[in-house]
Amino acid sequence: MDFTPITEADRREPYVAPQTLRDRGWHRMKGNPLALWGMAIVIVMTLLAVIGPFLSPYTYADQSFSDANAWPSAAHWFGTDSLGRDLFVRVLYGARISLSIGLVASLINVFIGVIYGGIAALAGGRIDRIMMHVVDILYSIPMLLYVILLMVVFKPGLLNIYLALGIAYWLNMARVVRGQILSLKQQEYVMAARSCGTSTWQILRRHMIPNCVGPIIVTLTLSIPEAIFTEAFLSFIGLGVSAPMASWGVLASEGINSMRSFPFQLAFPALALCITMLGFMFLGDGLRDALDPQHQKEGSR
């Protein structure tokens, strides 16, 4: 990324709009330390989730009753749980599971939301009204209850959590995509393209889709922590992933039971969970300020 030296003209105009969305976004992100911290946290956590478990001699299911409830030490950095499983490895594995839940569920949201919102906005008129009415109605009933119901019906397990969270929380994405496409439809350059006889498909490909990417990425980033949070909630009420696998939510709710005698069993998974939450929220807010010019006013917070 190279920027031309500041000229007289630049001095008068405090902000030069770079050419592409990515340049512009990155330019704004660089001036936002919180967002950069968020990005760093997310990258580090992802790396740890991917390669972390290979760095330890233990696996997430290894039990050793002689070492049960050991405090943190050189052998077990985060101590062990009541079955003598190494907590460090379990937290790293938890990262894998929690992050994958956040990502997969959010990608399903994107998939459904983009298609639904896109169809509503492109069809317009009556179809749009009906489709958005359905979204409004679904909005007014608490989806978490239905996630719980789905998890009760389909036995708890990783795949079912992906699906349940994925099909429950696409409403926001649909609204964002619809709003974006509707406002794009009004833009002069889209009208110009249309009056030049550009085909609908070309307009979609050249104008609509690239301009929707920003808001979609922002909504995606902000929905990942939400999914991780919801999974933690489900784990707490006994509907999370099944043993011996463990997400951060499962680890933390196990930790609560032994909180008084072995507080570290709660502290480490809880810390991992909260730090990651913060990372995603900072990153998401930063991305929104950077990629979504419509939100500039809210960006003042």
Add this chain to the structure above:
Amino acid sequence: MAIYLAKRLLGACIVLWAVITITFGLMHAIPGGPFTQEKKLPPAVMATVEARYHLDEPLWNQYVDYVRHAAVLDLGPSYKYPGKTVNDIIAETLPVSAELGLISLFLAIGAGVLAGMAAAWYKNTWVDYGMMIGATLGVSVPSFIFAAVLIQLFAFTWPVLPAALWKGPAYVILPALALAAQPTAFIMRLTRSSLVDALGQDYIRTARSRGIGPWSLLYRHALRNALLPVVSYIGPLAAALMTGSFIVETIFAIPGLGRHFVTSIYNRDYTVILGITIFYSFLIMMMNLLVDLIYPLLDPRITVDSRKEE
């Protein structure tokens, strides 16, 4: 207004019917009946039990029966607590949850709005930063972890408050705090950003130039407009308090509806799960309707009928 209300109520009825149908369908999609256990019941006993709950009838009859009963607010018997109906359970446990929920609601709105005001007024000072850090932490800590930490701190490390149960005013404090934490943080952020916006408006500058004092400026001029987003958050807030109560009531062993819901999930007590889900959906929908009706009273630019169109 009346037409609008009728429309909304009719809409609510249709949604509720859809909710009932979906939940009923989901519950009956579970492989095996509600009385399938590891140890098989003798066929004769099984048949009696199923006949008692009309499970031997065709699914369609069961469905029609359920909808007909639900229409007159009868949510059927519990499978795990013989002799108790879902209505009994809701009647017993709802007052407790409602009390806790209302206290948390006022706590969240009061504390959230005050903190948001302080942060907006002292924008970009340490007050603001402190509040924002608090709010960010508030939304990034799951409520069950927050509740556990509260118990550890105020019931064990420094034993000033009871750790669990529901026996009097002192028992309310910790659960209410745990339940209100996240909504408070959210309301704070909401109030701050909309108040910052409002304070930047021209009419505020005019008022300031007319020599109106800071307190009256903030209170009588800016806050009025700034609180509108907070009002529209009350619907989601009610939903947040409801789901929060599942966790908080379970951790603090409070005999409320939320804990009962979680217990019935553990017990796989299907009619209770079904009934409470429908009941909660109804409650939240009514809350949303109420907010939509209140909104135009506060903001004359919006009329009830135009709200939907935006």
